Amino acid sequence: MNRALKAAALCGSALSLIAVAGQAQAGGFALxxxxxxxxxxxxxxxxxxGPSISSMFWxxxxxxxxxxxxxxESHNSFIVPSADLDATFTRGAIPWIGSGSGKTGDIGSDAWIPASYNAYKVNDDLFVGMSITxxxxxxxKPSPDWSGKWYNRSSEVFSVNFTPTIGYRINDMISVGAGIQIQYLQVRLKSAFPLSSTAQNAEVKGSDIGFGVTAGVTVKPxxxxxxxxxxxxxxxHELDGKYIQPAGVALPSGTPFPAMTTGITASTMTPEMVTFSVKQRVSDAFRVAGTVEWTNWSRLGTIHTKPKSGTASTPDLKFNYNDGWFFAVGGEYDFNEKLTLRAGLAYELSPIDEKIRSARLPDxxxxxxxxxxxxxxxxxxxxxxxxxHIIxxxxxxxxxxxxQDYxxxxxxxxxxxxxxxxxxxxxxxxRWGGKL
Known part of the structure; x- marks a missing residue:
């Protein structure tokens, strides 16, 4: 098999790595x-x-x-979150909504998050590749009957991103690179419908394929x-989906109304991200590194859902996040020719604070x-x-x-x-054709 066929086979095998991404483990719902x-x-x-081409994601x-x-490269992350809400709910004007208190049980979901990366050195200066992330x-997903079910019964966001990439080494000091993002996004949100006396679910769901770019530079002074x-x-993304509303009772008249399913669209945008890193060799065996990252979560405001036809009332999705920041320092040590050890610590400023923190994502x-x-x-x-370990x-x-959710x-x-x-x-x- 020649190199071109090997590259095609690798991209095909990478497709098998796609799986549902679970509990978000960066600010907002980023992974x-x-x-x-x-x-x-x-x-x-x-x-x-560095030794790993996974850095091409950033x-x-x-x-x-x-x-x-x-x-x-095939990378696999296994996330084991634990998040328990000790909640108190005080009902409002709707008579069949009861007050209550207690714990939700673990609302997080264990998850496997895969990522794959491919790179091919065309010549000494030109490189091409693909990442799937x-x-x-x-x-x-809290317990279905928890007291705050009117504000969240389950929340799911899923994405897959294909990024063909090209890099060029201008000289021994400077390299540049760029890529095209092809991203599938799916959103599905459920909560108990307040006008349903039996607490049936209302649901918003939608999906779309969107496009973006990546770009970067490295400098070795x-x-x-x-x-x-x-x-x-x-x-x-222009999400295309449905709003599903169960049968209910109009207040204050008490007039029943039927269940409804209507097609909807909703415009949203995932945030851009800027990452700056530095790496310094201290000795032949020891290196230190640092990273500062900014994510423009503040562009995610209120998402207005619109019915595709008719005049049905459909809910808005309120985010109104702040920007996110991430700071990290770390180092690695070559114990011998085969074994390298590393460690690091970081602090992350979440885009979510108590003013907007929801029952869907208590970040x-x-x-x-x-x-x-x-x-x-x-x-x-x-x-x-x-x-x-995240604290x-x-x-x-x-x-x-x-x-905003009240x-x-x-x-x-x-x-x-x-x-x-x-x-x-x-x-x-x-690596085929060379040493790692």
Whole structure:
């Protein structure tokens, strides 16, 4: 099989890695878990070149760090979240909605998040490749009969992103890269319908394919020092879906009305992201790295759903997030020719605060503690392992007067959130025609 056929086979095998992305583990509903290699350093240095081409997710210029021949990487993240809401609900004006309190049970869902990367060195200066990732995802599902079911029964966001990439090494100091994002996004939100006396679900769902770009540059001003700057653009989506409303009773007349299903559209946009990283070699065996990342979550305001026909009343989806920030430092040490050890820590400023925090996504600022290793099985094959423990800051939900989700006819929801996350990652890296 020639190299071109091998590359096609690798892209085909990567398609089999697509799976539902679960509980979001970056600010908002983004998924940071795109690399087992960089997971071990809390993603410090993830926009600079290194042994793993997974850095091309954040900075496409880093594809120029790939060696001779064809490189293939399969990264797998296993997320084990724990999030329990100790909630109190005080009913509003609707008579059949009862007050209540108690715990929701674990609202997070364990998840497997795959990612794959391919790179081909065309010549000494030109590189091409492809990544298949899941940059956004969310799955929260409290107990169906919890007291705050009127504000959330389940929430799901799923994405798949294909990014063909090209990189060019201008000289020994500067490399540039760019890519095209082809992104599928699906959203599905459920809550108990307040005008249904039996608490049947109302549901909003929709999906779309959108397009965006990536771009980046790496600069090596001196031997052992590297700076990387990467950009992932916003991706615009025109969600096409349905609003499903169960039968209910009009208030105050008490007149019953039938169930309704209507086609809807909704315009939304996933946020752009800018990542800046630095890496410094301290000795032949030891390197330190850092990353600062900004995500433009503030572009995600209120999403207005519109019926495709008729004048049916359909709900708006209120986000109104702030911008998100992520700061990481880490290092790695070559224990010997085969084994490399790494560790890192990070602090993340969530785009969600108590003013807008919802029962769908009780996100908050968080600390990341990570460790990992790489083991070179053969000259052209390596394995990566990573582990992260995430500790959120003290988190409260207060959906009452002044909150964007508050409905006085439904009632007030307050809750204390007890959460933590464990992430286990593993990757397989292989190269045809050269050494890793």
């Amino acid at each position: 940071r878990e795109q690399s087992a290699y960089y997971q071990g350093m809390s993603f410090a240095g993830n926009a600079t070149t 900075n496409p210029a880093t594809i120029t760090g790939a060696g001779e021949g064809i490189t293939f 899941a940059p956004f995802g969310l799955a929260t 001196m031997e052992g020092t590297e700076f990387g700057l990467g950009f992932r653009s916003a991706v615009s 908050n600022n968080r600390y990341w503690l990570s460790a990992g290793l790489s083991y070179k099985v053969m000259e052209n094959m390596s394995l990566d392992l990573g582990y992260t 959120p800051e003290k988190t409260k939900i207060n959906i009452g007067p002044g909150h 409905n006085p006819a439904v009632g007030r929801l307050t809750a204390n959130v007890d959460a933590n996350v464990n992430i286990f990652t593993a990757a397989f890296r292989y």
